[in-house]
Amino acid sequence: MRVVIVGAGGLGGPIALALARAPVELTIVDPDRVELSNLHRQVQFSDADVGAAKATRLAARVGGVGIVGRWTAPDQALAGDLIVDASDDPATKFAIADHAVATRRPYVIASALRYGGNVMVGAPGAACYRCLFEDVPDEVPSCAAAGVLGPVVGVIGGLAAALALRLVANDRRDAGSIYVVDDARVDHAPRVVRFARRAGCTCRSS
Amino acid sequence: MATVRVPTALRTFTAGASDVDVTGATVRDVLAELDGKHPGIAAKILDGSGAVRPFIRIYVGPDDIGSLAGLDTPVAARDEISIIPAIAGG
Numbered sequence: 001m002r003v004v005i006v007g008a009g010g011l012g013g014p015i016a017l018a019l020a021r022a023p024v025e026l027t028i029v030d031p032d033r034v035e036l037s038n039l040h041r042q043v044q045f046s047d048a049d050v051g052a053a054k055a056t057r058l059a060a061r062v063g064g065v066g067i068v069g070r071w072t073a074p075d076q077a078l079a080g081d082l083i084v085d086a087s088d089d090p091a092t093k094f095a096i097a098d099h100a101v102a103t104r105r106p107y108v109i110a111s112a113l114r115y116g117g118n119v120m121v122g123a124p125g126a127a128c129y130r131c132l133f134e135d136v137p138d139e140v141p142s143c144a145a146a147g148v149l150g151p152v153v154g155v156i157g158g159l160a161a162a163l164a165l166r167l168v169a170n171d172r173r174d175a176g177s178i179y180v181v182d183d184a185r186v187d188h189a190p191r192v193v194r195f196a197r198r199a200g201c202t203c204r205s206s
Numbered sequence: 207m208a209t210v211r212v213p214t215a216l217r218t219f220t221a222g223a224s225d226v227d228v229t230g231a232t233v234r235d236v237l238a239e240l241d242g243k244h245p246g247i248a249a250k251i252l253d254g255s256g257a258v259r260p261f262i263r264i265y266v267g268p269d270d271i272g273s274l275a276g277l278d279t280p281v282a283a284r285d286e287i288s289i290i291p292a293i294a295g296g
Contacts, residue, residue, distance in 0.1 A: 011296045088296035090261075113295035114214040133292040134260035148295055180290060182211060183224055193290065195263070195270050 001168055002027065004080030006071040006096060008054035010148060011086035011110045011117075013044035014157030015164070016062045024168055026064030029071045029078055030055040041150040073099040084164050085109045086157070090136050097122060097129030101203045106167040106175070110160035112148050115183045117156035119190075121163050126175035131198040155184045208285040210240055212247075215291050219247040228287070233264060234277040236287055251289060261292040 001024050005012050008030035016028055034042070034049045034057065042054075049057050059066030071078050071087070073095055083105060085096045093109050100107035106123040122128050159181070163174055176197075179190040197204065210226045212219075220226060226243060230236035241248035253259050256277075264271045265288040271279040281287065 007296045009296055086296045088294055090292060090294040093292075093294065111293040111295055113293045114217075116214045117293065117295070118290065132263060132290075137259075137261040137292050137294070153296075178290065180288070182213065186224075191288070193265060193268065193270075193288070196273055198272065 001025070001081045003082045003084060003164065003168070004029065004071075004078055005084045005086055006030075006078075006092065007086035007088065008032075008044075008058040008066070009038065009086070009088065010041040010153035011112055011157045011160065012054075013042050013058060014154050015084055015086050015110070015161045016058050016064065017044060018158060018161030019164065020062035020064075022165060022168060024082075026059070026062055027067060027078070027080060028055045028059045028062075028064050029067045029069065030058075031068060031070050041148055041153050043150075043154075071096065079103065079105070081105065082164060082167050083107045084160060086160065094129065094133075094136050098202070101128050101130075106172065108160050108164050108167065110156055112153050112156040114147060115149050115152060115185055116181045116187070117152060117184075118178050118180045119156060119160045119163055120178040121167070121174040121176070123167065123172045123175035126172070127195050127197040128201065128203040130203060131176075131201045132178060132195055134198070134201075149184070152181075152184045155181060159190060207283055208236065208281050208287060210236060210287045211289065213289050213291050213293075215293055216247055216250055216289065219244045219250070228281075230281055232275075232277065232281060233266065233271055233279045233287065236281055237277070263290045264288070265290065 003024045004027045053068045056066035104124040109120045177194045228236045
């Protein structure tokens with residue numbers, strides 16, 4: 001199975017490291033280069049990596065293929081059998097979910113901010129990311145703007161990797177669920193919310 | 207008394223508090239009460255017409271209010287109201 005991880009930063013790092021020894025082929029996509037301000041939470045990189053492309057550096061660590069650029073839906077090289085979103089861009093998250101629904105692929109959408117985060121799991125026939133959040137937010141803080149506690153991305157990234165591995169094993173029990181960690185400093189288990197397909201959602205016509 | 211679980215993205219309004227105790231009888235009442243205690247927070251959850259913004263989901267216990275009575279969903283003592291926004295950080 002080919003797994004595409006979109007984002008090689010705070011979440012993409014722990015996800016890729018956790019999947020590195022799984023029976024999958026990893027492709028890692030990210031347009032950015034390592035910055036000094038990333039290092040407190042992107043522990044897959046060292047000072048020597050500052051200025052290097054994140055995708056190729058992380059791919060080299062985990063034996064995968066690194067693609068320096070943005071994920072784009074029509075590019076088959078970036079499709080994969082399973083897509084794991086670890087990006088910091090809301091439009092990318094929705095585009096990945098839409099593409100996965102349209103092409104009937106399983107997917108994982110991971111997000112982290114400040115002290116918490118969430119991981120949504122999707123698969124054909126189950127409620128989708130748009131059933132949960134209907135449209136791209138018009139204002140949403142990013143890690144760069146609002147910050148994220150370093151260990152939080154390890155917690156959320158590890159959770160995303162564990163849920164991705166279930167999909168790799170064709171275990172789809174989590175499809176249509178979101179795992180929520182409100183505050184990783186005090187929450188030692190995620191809250192799991194299973195949600196239903198939303199009437200009128202675009203996934204109903206796919 | 208019910209409890210609102212405030213997502214991290216909105217805790218700037220609650221001085222960092224993750225939980226806020228409320229007594230409102232419906233989700234609409236609860237949000238008004240929440241805004242009374244922490245002015246400005248409701249505008250991040252509801253749009254100008256008073257509807258829940260499309261990138262935010264509200265749950266009473268395990269149930270999405272969208273599948274219940276929306277903002278008129280009843281809230282009982284000891285209920286947990288979860289506000290889950292789309293977040294983008296990676």
